[in-house]
Amino acid sequence: EKITLSLGENSYDILLESGCLDRAGELLNLNRKVLVVTDSGVPAEYADTVAFSALAAEIVRIPRGEASKNFDHFHLLLRRMLEFGMGRGDCVAAVGGGVVGDLAGFAAACYMRGIDFYNIPTTVLSQVDSSIGGKTAIDLDGFKNIVGAFHQPRRVLVDPRTLSTLPRRQVANGLAEAVKMALCFDAEGFARYETADMDKELSSLSAGQPVPMLERVILDALRTKKNVVEQDEKEHGLRRVLNFGHTLGHGIESLHEENGLLHGECVALGMLPMCSSAVRERLLPVLERLGLPVTCSADPERVMQAVVHDKKLYAGKVHTIFVDEVGSFTERDLSPEELKSLYQQYFFASQ
Ligand code: NAD
Ligand code: ZN
Structure with a gap:
């Protein structure tokens, strides 16, 4: 099933299909440098699948949990993008729940004033809600989502099969x-x-x-x-x-x-x-x-x-x-x- 969000030049598709993660290479433009962001609670093979399909990929795995949605990890991602030599034409891919999506999306929104972002949500919450709509954010000093930006993804892959490992x-x-x-x-x-x-x-x-x-x-x-x-x-x-x-x-x-x-x-x-x-x-x-x-x-x-x-x-x-x-x-x-x-x-x- 393909759902198109019509937002002018920010329009994009959401693909809902069992097994679509395995087709990331054909469904996303990974023929460039890809920073794959995931967390320690997400089965490693999900991020690996995306990384393997990319021309060149770096995987950043942050500790699981809301506490990682902070300035330190935002900083870490930006630094990794710089060290990886990413340019305006490269992209970020989030593989995980809303924590990973919000953090990685915000880093993509800010790096060089905004580069392409793909979201591959792997929790129900992120599949039905947080991966759609372009809200990205981190928390600061106990205030949730207080620093962020609107940055629509270029495409969202919703693979219900990834939910089989979700508690x-x-x-x-x-x-x-x-x-x-x-x-x-x-x-x-x-x-x-x-x-x-x-x-x-x-x-x-x-x-x-x-x-x-x-x-x-x-x-x-x-x-x-x-x-x-x-x-x-x-x-x-x-x-x-x-x-x-x-x-x-x-x-x-x-x-x-x-x-x-x-x-x-x-x-x-x-x-x-x-x-x-x-x-x-x-x-x-x-x-x-x-x-x-x-x-x-x-x-x-x-x-x-x-x-x-x-x-x-x-x-x-x-x-x-x-x-x-x-x-x-x-x-x-x-x-x-x-x-x-x-x-x-x-x-x-x-x-
Ligand atoms: P989460 O990202 O913390 O994921 C929950 C847990 O599930 C984590 O421990 C993670 O490691 C684990 N996990 C993820 N995928 C898994 C899988 N397939 N198998 C096994 N374990 C898996 O939490 P969440 O509920 O997905 O997202 C919550 C966050 O989303 C909050 O930070 C909230 O502010 C944000 N949010 C954002 C929006 C938005 O519009 N941007 C909307 C709603 C919520
Ligand atoms: Zn909510």
Whole structure:
């Protein structure tokens, strides 16, 4: 399946195809110097496959984890590009999850004011979300994605086969973002999560067997993200809807050192108080069947502190997205008190 993002001269294709990683040499222009960026948690053969197909390649393997998305590794990549003698016509290829993609993409955006970038996402989260749309960034002083640039890739290769090695918790974590997109934009897509036997599908995945439903929901999410990005490349409006679940989600995530939750898991929790009860009744079993959390004990006071800290308040209000009906959304500006009470009512009063 080929999805084309039409963004004028920044247009590019996303190829969703089982086994496409093995065809990187024909699908990407690697007939030049290629800096292949990956991390220590990604099976080495994925990056090797890309490097072997290149005219000349250097592989940089950063330590796994969000902490690597920092200035030191950004510096390291730029220095390696310089030492490798890369010029304007050469390229960077990311092989890994969102951490690798965001960091490598930002380095590609900055080196010589921007060189070609290919993304080969290998987590569900990066396949459905972070590899599309051209947002690149690193973290600084505890602020996530605070330094970055828009730099669209030249092509994205989504190979579901690479997911067979991904831990199940990471699979569900990424699907939380896909469920988010379906809830806001795609009622038909959401229904697939209700009818599909995701459990069976996830077992097939780790056994290396075909996963038609998983591929289907990845495709749904890619199409949704394509439409949103095409309408709002630089996030002036519509693209903000993708922050559904992220306002409270970020607040919960700020306490991750205590609760151990991953980003997508926090988004799953953050969506629940922002739905009508009818929508929530459908969302709950979907999240539960994926193995995502549905209860949260994070202290409301501290969650709200983090929300107010990282969301800019507009006239004392927080911009939030609500889903009153599956497949559509509404925007509401809430005071921090109103948001806190929604959170409290849902997680602390209803049980
Ligand atoms: P990640 O990149 O840290 O990957 C998760 C873990 O899975 C890592 O330990 C990694 O080593 C491992 N891994 C990756 N591929 C694997 C595979 N095929 N088999 C086995 N293990 C594998 O996390 P993520 O969830 O992919 O991405 C999170 C990042 O994405 C965050 O930094 C977030 O800010 C960013 N993000 C960016 C955007 C955007 O638009 N640019 C959107 C959403 C999130
Ligand atoms: Zn997210």
